[in-house]
Amino acid sequence: MDSKQQIQKLSDEGKKIYLSHISADPVIFGFESNELKVLLVKMNYREKWMLPGGYVKKDEDLDDAVQRIIKDRTGLTDVYLHEFGVFGKKARSEEYFVEFDESHFSKQRFISIGYLALYNPSQQDLIKDELSQSCEWTNINKLDELDFAMDHREIIEKALLALREKIAIRPIGYNLLPEKFTLSEIQKLYETILGKELNRGNFYRKIKNLGILKKLDEQRRGGAHKSPDLYTFDAENYQKALENGLTNW
Amino acid sequence: MDSKQQIQKLSDEGKKIYLSHISADPVIFGFESNELKVLLVKMNYREKWMLPGGYVKKDEDLDDAVQRIIKDRTGLTDVYLHEFGVFGKKARSEEYFVEFDESHFSKQRFISIGYLALYNPSQQDLIKDELSQSCEWTNINKLDELDFAMDHREIIEKALLALREKIAIRPIGYNLLPEKFTLSEIQKLYETILGKELNRGNFYRKIKNLGILKKLDEQRRGGAHKSPDLYTFDAENYQKALENGLTNW
Numbered sequence: 001m002d003s004k005q006q007i008q009k010l011s012d013e014g015k016k017i018y019l020s021h022i023s024a025d026p027v028i029f030g031f032e033s034n035e036l037k038v039l040l041v042k043m044n045y046r047e048k049w050m051l052p053g054g055y056v057k058k059d060e061d062l063d064d065a066v067q068r069i070i071k072d073r074t075g076l077t078d079v080y081l082h083e084f085g086v087f088g089k090k091a092r093s094e095e096y097f098v099e100f101d102e103s104h105f106s107k108q109r110f111i112s113i114g115y116l117a118l119y120n121p122s123q124q125d126l127i128k129d130e131l132s133q134s135c136e137w138t139n140i141n142k143l144d145e146l147d148f149a150m151d152h153r154e155i156i157e158k159a160l161l162a163l164r165e166k167i168a169i170r171p172i173g174y175n176l177l178p179e180k181f182t183l184s185e186i187q188k189l190y191e192t193i194l195g196k197e198l199n200r201g202n203f204y205r206k207i208k209n210l211g212i213l214k215k216l217d218e219q220r221r222g223g224a225h226k227s228p229d230l231y232t233f234d235a236e237n238y239q240k241a242l243e244n245g246l247t248n249w
Numbered sequence: 250m251d252s253k254q255q256i257q258k259l260s261d262e263g264k265k266i267y268l269s270h271i272s273a274d275p276v277i278f279g280f281e282s283n284e285l286k287v288l289l290v291k292m293n294y295r296e297k298w299m300l301p302g303g304y305v306k307k308d309e310d311l312d313d314a315v316q317r318i319i320k321d322r323t324g325l326t327d328v329y330l331h332e333f334g335v336f337g338k339k340a341r342s343e344e345y346f347v348e349f350d351e352s353h354f355s356k357q358r359f360i361s362i363g364y365l366a367l368y369n370p371s372q373q374d375l376i377k378d379e380l381s382q383s384c385e386w387t388n389i390n391k392l393d394e395l396d397f398a399m400d401h402r403e404i405i406e407k408a409l410l411a412l413r414e415k416i417a418i419r420p421i422g423y424n425l426l427p428e429k430f431t432l433s434e435i436q437k438l439y440e441t442i443l444g445k446e447l448n449r450g451n452f453y454r455k456i457k458n459l460g461i462l463k464k465l466d467e468q469r470r471g472g473a474h475k476s477p478d479l480y481t482f483d484a485e486n487y488q489k490a491l492e493n494g495l496t497n498w
Contacts, residue, residue, distance in 0.1 A: 019360070021268045021269060022271060022360055062360055088312065111271055111311055111362075165418060165494060169418055245414060249439055249455065
């Protein structure tokens with residue numbers, strides 16, 4: 001199928017299958033080797049990067065649509081998502097589709113719902129769809145160098161603010177850290193997401209005060225210095241903190 | 250205009266003016282006389298209560314749409330809103346419009362974007378629109394007794410959870426309390442929103458630690474007991490806390 005045929009097929013399918021005016025854009029952050037990444041795709045015959053978003057089927061619940069879109073475009077399944085913002089400026093998606101025919105499904109106005117996840121990239125391999133030439137974890141420090149479709153840079157920036165706010169009120173780390181980890185490793189996770197260094201003493205005191213860590217009777221061996229204590233998450237307290245939040249009046 | 254004419258007019262206008270499949274529902278909470286209320290409307294010729302929601306114009310930014318909808322349906326202007334959730338189950342709005350003609354604008358599937366505000370009801374009078382028989386502040390303790398349209402009870406419940414989460418990370422009180430207030434008065438505000446009593450010593454310590462209060466050299470006179478100190482908000486620190494959040498790593 002050449003570019004023109006693929007674009008026409010997209011429009012025909014769109015009008016038949018999908019709701020008009022609504023799209024969903026997942027911002028999936030990945031924590032790997034002490035780097036924060038974000039999952040981006042680039043469509044065939046196009047140069048700009050974008051979020052692996054899509055449309056909602058006429059007979060599909062919105063929550064199901066988002067999971068299907070992620071699976072179709074990236075191969076990832078069971079990503080735990082959190083809606084963080086809606087992007088509804090009237091001309092937000094016009095420019096990217098400027099050369100499409102006026103009647104093309106993608107050419108109409110779309111209000112996009114932003115979803116956020118924090119994920120461990122080593123858990124599943126990426127599989128790009130037939131529409132895309134690339135599907136990649138990209139370091140967030142590299143985003144300035146990239147050209148983005150539509151308002152996707154703004155969506156990623158808002159998602160990062162929402163993620164930073166979220167880690168003030170919900171625990172993180174489960175599935176991102178190894179089962180046994182040092183306080184220095186969990187500090188590095190927080191520092192990477194927050195994009196700044198934290199005072200070690202303060203951080204250790206605060207993270208212990210949350211009551212979600214269990215100190216093990218084991219140390220990490222092998223370093224040149226004193227072997228640091230190993231910790232694991234207290235599954236029950238972690239789950240409670242996920243549900244009730246960390247901050248209380 | 251009778252019921253049938255009004256319903257037909259709604260549909261004709263809808264198709265001409267509004268985007269299909271998207272609606273917005275504002276949940277405006279009001280704090281008044283130590284009670285938490287929510288702003289509800291009831292349409293002409295209908296029995297169920299609903300949020301003062303509406304549709305988005307084809308040529309209107311989403312943020313502008315929400316302000317217009319609130320002004321049109323309740324008379325309130327300049328309400329500071331925060332998007333808190335999207336309601337996208339496929340059959341969520343069908344039942345309420347069951348007796349409408351299949352081709353009616355309101356009969357299609359709508360995904361609704363939920364907005365949240367905390368407001369002082371004494372600031373502006375309510376003005377209902379021509380579609381509504383009622384527009385009222387309703388005590389949230391009375392919601393169980395009411396019959397709600399669509400999933401609006403669920404939307405209000407989610408908004409209340411979001412509000413309770415929000416006050417863990419952002420300051421509240423400005424425009425809700427008098428300019429000078431006692432610690433007991435601000436405690437009552439938090440207790441009313443949280444729906445539970447708080448330990449006085451803990452609360453006083455925590456609220457003072459936020460750094461958003463300024464103790465005045467004045468006391469509240471007139472009670473039988475010791476005259477309590479009066480406080481006011483430190484405008485600069487309050488603004489900073491609004492922008493940066495209260496919780497930090």
